[in-house]
Amino acid sequence: MPHRQETVREALIVANPTARNGRAEAMVPVAADILRGHGWSVDVEITRSAEHASEIGAAGSPDGPVLVALGGDGLVACVARGAIRSGAVVAPLPGGRGCDFMRALGASLDLREAASGLPFATERRVDVGMAGETPFLGVATVGYESRANEYANDAPAWVPGALVYAYGGARSLVETRPFDIDMSVDGVPRRVEGWSIAVGNSGRYGAGMQVNPGALLDDGELDVTTVENVSRWKFPILLPRYFRGTQVDGVGIRADRGREIEIASPAGRVVYADGDPVGQTPMRFTVRPEALRVLVAPAG
DSSP states (O other): OOOOOOOOOEEEEEEOTTGGGGTGGGGHHHHHHHHHHTTOEEEEEEOSSHHHHHHHHHTOOTTSOEEEEEEOHHHHHHHHHHHHHHOOEEEEEEOSSOOHHHHHHTBOSSHHHHHHHGGGOEEEEEEEEEETTEEESSEEEEEHHHHHHHHHHTOOTTSOGGGHHHHHHHHHHHHOOOEEEEEEETTEEEEEEESEEEEESSOEETTTEESSTTOOTTSSOEEEEEEOSOOGGGHHHHHHHHHHTOOOOSSSEEEEEESEEEEEESTTOEEEETTEEEEESSEEEEEEEEEEEEEEOBOO
């Protein structure tokens, strides 16, 4: 087996005390001890809010400590929003229910394995999506998925992380109706009746669902998936296909790709990005290629 080169660095563990229903904060000493065991200098910052997490990212520097984001996708996204301004390196660790950004990076979802791999990891640059003026790493949604996201965020603690989006989707299914969509991809207009629009950077959400199955984090483009000619009662049957990434058929569910996505109507629909509301339609979505530095070790 080839020898892996170990790197000793400074780290600031940024932890969300509410992730995994409060269990993430207890993971901080575990991660800190592992990194210190590799000779790293480690400090800890517990976030007070999403804005605070972004401020921590913005206060970093290109040559400063690695910002080790221990939480879910929401925390990683907030830290990244600051880090793309400061140039700091972000190293996500699994501390939330979904951890879909880590899945897209091919990282381990086991805390000890992921933390133990950081001293041997290679830095890479990934794209960042922009929902209006708000950066996002994963997926921005309008319609059915946004409502499901809202219910998923409010899911009871007893709902397992892998099923939290299915829970939200089932509740959303009862009240969502198809709507007329006016949109464009790189200036090419489309008008359809559909249930939802998902604009993906990593293309993953919901603890492993591949809503944009062809999305890549470093291709300089965004993927957009529209759910159009699908019966309401077909949604539960489609769910397993979302986890496999085989739901796109070009008829009921269509996939496109481009550098600029414009959703002109319907107006006033809430846009969710990385699990949080970021504004309303109409909205323009763009991509910032290689805007974020990340440090993550591949699983295994």
